[in-house]
Amino acid sequence: xxxxxxxxxxxxxxxxxxxxxxxxxxxxxxxxxxxxxxxxxxxxxxxxxxxxxxxxxxxxxxxxxxxxxxxxxxxxxxxxxxxxxxxxxxxxxxxxxxxxxxxxxxxxxxxxxxxxxxxxxxxxxxxxxxxxxxxxxxxxxxxxxxxxxxxxxxxxxxxxxxxxxxxxxxxxxxxxxxxxxxxxxxxxxxxxxxxxxxxxxxxxxxxxxxxxxxxxxxxx
Amino acid sequence: xxxxxxxxxxxxxxxxxxxxxxxxxxxxxxxxxxxxxxxxxxxxxxxxxxxxxxxxxxxxxxxxxxxxxxxxxxxxxxxxxxxxxxxxxxxxxxxxxxxxxxxxxxxxxxxxxxxxxxxxxxxxxxxxxxxxxxxxxxxxxxxxxxx
Numbered sequence: 176x177x178x179x180x181x182x183x184x185x186x187x188x189x190x191x192x193x194x195x196x197x198x199x200x201x202x203x204x205x206x207x208x209x210x211x212x213x214x215x216x217x218x219x220x221x222x223x224x225x226x227x228x229x230x231x232x233x234x235x236x237x238x239x240x241x242x243x244x245x246x247x248x249x250x251x252x253x254x255x256x257x258x259x260x261x262x263x264x265x266x267x268x269x270x271x272x273x274x275x276x277x278x279x280x281x282x283x284x285x286x287x288x289x290x291x292x293x294x295x296x297x298x299x300x301x302x303x304x305x306x307x308x309x310x311x312x313x314x315x316x317x318x319x320x321x322x323x324x325x326x327x328x329x330x331x332x333x334x335x336x337x338x339x340x341x342x343x344x345x346x347x348x349x350x351x352x353x354x355x356x357x358x359x360x361x362x363x364x365x366x367x368x369x370x371x372x373x374x375x376x377x378x379x380x381x382x383x384x385x386x387x388x389x390x391x392x393x394x395x
Numbered sequence: 396x397x398x399x400x401x402x403x404x405x406x407x408x409x410x411x412x413x414x415x416x417x418x419x420x421x422x423x424x425x426x427x428x429x430x431x432x433x434x435x436x437x438x439x440x441x442x443x444x445x446x447x448x449x450x451x452x453x454x455x456x457x458x459x460x461x462x463x464x465x466x467x468x469x470x471x472x473x474x475x476x477x478x479x480x481x482x483x484x485x486x487x488x489x490x491x492x493x494x495x496x497x498x499x500x501x502x503x504x505x506x507x508x509x510x511x512x513x514x515x516x517x518x519x520x521x522x523x524x525x526x527x528x529x530x531x532x533x534x535x536x537x538x539x540x541x542x
Contacts, residue, residue, distance in 0.1 A: 228472055230498040253448070254473035257499070264506050280448060284477055286484055 342366030
């Protein structure tokens with residue numbers, strides 16, 4: 176595989192190192208002179224100096240071949256967006272991955288159809304929520320393209336659904352229970368599964384239906 | 396008619412003042428409070444301090460009611476993203492965007508239908524015209540085949 180990586184910070188440099196070790200071909204573009212000198216020492220000709228939003232810099236790095244994938248990992252969200260747009264729309268690069276530095280900019284990546292994206296801040300926040308759940312409903316996974324998300328709910332003895340079978344619950348439209356984790360064992364939830372206090376339930380639903388689901392399962 | 400100008404440097408502030416003089420209701424966004432000084436002491440239009448990529452700032456500055464949006468911050472990529480947000484998210488029909496790099500200006504005009512304005516390209520053409528206007532006979536160029 177040939178990967179073109181824009182941005183030689185910690186993420187870019189480590190991804191480059193890992194891909195090279197896996198036997199892939201990589202070109203890494205970095206625009207800061209000082210940082211580039213360090214990268215060149217390690218990666219030699221695979222590191223190139225320049226602004227990866229400039230077409231001639233991308234072409235010098237081989238974007239016309241085109242690469243199998245372009246990773247836009249600079250510290251600047253505008254640059255990452257533009258790099259991905261140029262890669263896809265001008266050079267026909269089949270796959271791009273963009274780093275989002277400020278989670279508030281995620282909406283712009285979605286608007287312009289740049290996906291998948293990786294945002295360290297959002298990932299850390301999701302983990303915090305998992306470790307210290309605020310509303311007893313934890314977001315585990317967001318399926319952005321499908322407009323679905325997977326959440327985890329902890330059933331307790333006050334839950335209105337405790338002791339009920341799944342097919343007796345009035346779940347919100349567009350929501351399903353996936354599985355029930357009990358005594359360390361997970362089971363696929365079907366209509367006959369009876370929910371009990373202490374169960375950890377996984378559910379899939381459309382974003383925005385969390386409150387309805389919480390009402391059915393937890394009544395808060 | 397409402398106009399929104401994003402970026403209040405030399406270019407943005409002048410465009411804002413021209414539009415104001417022509418009778419537009421003008422609102423301006425800049426990251427720095429000091430940029431307001433460029434609009435002159437009697438500025439009666441809107442002025443919002445904030446980043447043009449921030450949806451809340453754009454809304455506060457009236458992007459939803461804007462008939463024309465001028466994007467002229469000092470970053471080409473910032474401008475290209477803001478222009479697309481105005482066009483695609485807020486459905487603004489008249490979005491003009493300054494892009495200093497001729498290559499990106501051409502690409503976004505042709506592929507994404509943005510009204511990109513490239514001052515660099517204009518400068519190149521104006522300078523060439525000025526040189527030609529001197530009417531100095533073109534220097535004879537050695538034929539390419541000469542040895």
